[in-house]
Amino acid sequence: MEYLPTAGLLPTSARTLAPLRLWRPTSIADAVSYLDRCEAPVLLAGGTDLVAQYNEGLSPRSLIDISRIDAMRQLRQRDGVLHIGALVTHHGGSSDAGLRALVPGFARAWSRIANPRIRFRATLGGNLMARRTRYEGALLLQALKAKLNFTAPAGTHQVSVDTLWQHGVAGRGMLTGIEVDTRNLMAFDYERSLRPLMTQALAVWRQPSGLRLGLTMATEHLSPVCMSLTLPGIAVSQLRSRAAAIARDLLTSLPSTFADVQVTTDYASRAGAALMVRQLESLHV
Amino acid sequence: MSDDAALVNGQSECALRLTLNGAERTITVPVERTAADLLRDDLRLTGTRIGCSRGVCGACVALVDGVPAATCSMFAFQLDGCDVQTIEGLAQEGKLHPVQQAFVEQGAFQCGYCTSGMILLTKALLEQHPRPDRATITEWISSNVCRCTGYAQIIAAVEQAAARLAGEEKT
Numbered sequence: 277m278e279y280l281p282t283a284g285l286l287p288t289s290a291r292t293l294a295p296l297r298l299w300r301p302t303s304i305a306d307a308v309s310y311l312d313r314c315e316a317p318v319l320l321a322g323g324t325d326l327v328a329q330y331n332e333g334l335s336p337r338s339l340i341d342i343s344r345i346d347a348m349r350q351l352r353q354r355d356g357v358l359h360i361g362a363l364v365t366h367h368g369g370s371s372d373a374g375l376r377a378l379v380p381g382f383a384r385a386w387s388r389i390a391n392p393r394i395r396f397r398a399t400l401g402g403n404l405m406a407r408r409t410r411y412e413g414a415l416l417l418q419a420l421k422a423k424l425n426f427t428a429p430a431g432t433h434q435v436s437v438d439t440l441w442q443h444g445v446a447g448r449g450m451l452t453g454i455e456v457d458t459r460n461l462m463a464f465d466y467e468r469s470l471r472p473l474m475t476q477a478l479a480v481w482r483q484p485s486g487l488r489l490g491l492t493m494a495t496e497h498l499s500p501v502c503m504s505l506t507l508p509g510i511a512v513s514q515l516r517s518r519a520a521a522i523a524r525d526l527l528t529s530l531p532s533t534f535a536d537v538q539v540t541t542d543y544a545s546r547a548g549a550a551l552m553v554r555q556l557e558s559l560h561v
Numbered sequence: 562m563s564d565d566a567a568l569v570n571g572q573s574e575c576a577l578r579l580t581l582n583g584a585e586r587t588i589t590v591p592v593e594r595t596a597a598d599l600l601r602d603d604l605r606l607t608g609t610r611i612g613c614s615r616g617v618c619g620a621c622v623a624l625v626d627g628v629p630a631a632t633c634s635m636f637a638f639q640l641d642g643c644d645v646q647t648i649e650g651l652a653q654e655g656k657l658h659p660v661q662q663a664f665v666e667q668g669a670f671q672c673g674y675c676t677s678g679m680i681l682l683t684k685a686l687l688e689q690h691p692r693p694d695r696a697t698i699t700e701w702i703s704s705n706v707c708r709c710t711g712y713a714q715i716i717a718a719v720e721q722a723a724a725r726l727a728g729e730e731k732t
Binding site for chain 2 (some may be wrong): 298
């Protein structure tokens, strides 16, 4: 590198990160153990967000590379319940044949997160744990009522996506996987044509007495909010003809606090209703 | 804790073995070294550019096991065991790769800062989608940032390279 100062150039390594110690567990138990006892640890999964966090002031002393934990790479379904390992990448997950057959709307939505280059490396777990409003994994999983499985030294526990947003990561240990119960899910659609202003996911659930619609909305700056509407005695085939009224009724429950620097509550309500009509009219069941 | 894990954990340096532009290399790096700094500063493969330093712009893209990766957002040790290709490894025996040639012929660059990343991204695209439609090209090229060309010439270069590689281009 001696030629660089001579030429008046600053080598990029002048930005070198503070020294780190590396830990490379191959099991969840080892990873949790390191997380518990290492000095200022941070987890490395796909790594696409970690350097951005460095630029925002993150300064770990220990790097726990969890990419070798095969148990967290698996995507499987049993009796209609999806089990998605936290290390499943956007590319790997969204192109999984089983997932595409079981929840095609989710597979389509997942395949549109980020760009092709990022999708090869970034993981669904990393997307969630970054807790950035502009990342879309949380919205999709909240709309699907996903449960997040954590392992900590004290044991395992399960929380909702909303709990993760509201209360953060502290003390939770490591996210190991995501569970989505699709047994009563009839249709799922994600609308992101207004991104980055706002995006929304529509889920149609079967209930004993009819249908339940869930609409989850987020913006570039706001974490996801969920609204729902029960439609007793209605069949999926009737949603299309009643789309406008259903969308209007559902959007009345949009919280007045759902507003940011670009999107007012009124705009979100009107645009959300228009998008929802489009979603209901093109629903694949 | 497994014995294997106990042996390799807690290290501040890593010895990594990789295939770099077709040649086997063994290198020892500090854990915190980024892949981009390894390529540029240690190995002097300066065709790998540093732009945003946060994985957004794609100027630092290398192909890692055939897949485009932002090396500014990777640690060097993550290249262990990988097949890495940088822009320096693309031309063979003094002859430009068809993607490089198409970029030249279409004038798909002005300042050139993004070009190595764009070319490697295109190579990966054409390996996955040998005859991509325009929507696929646009989606892939949106992975990287060019602030000069407006992308039109880059898309034209991708289309030309695809046709040439598929043996469909008229001469």
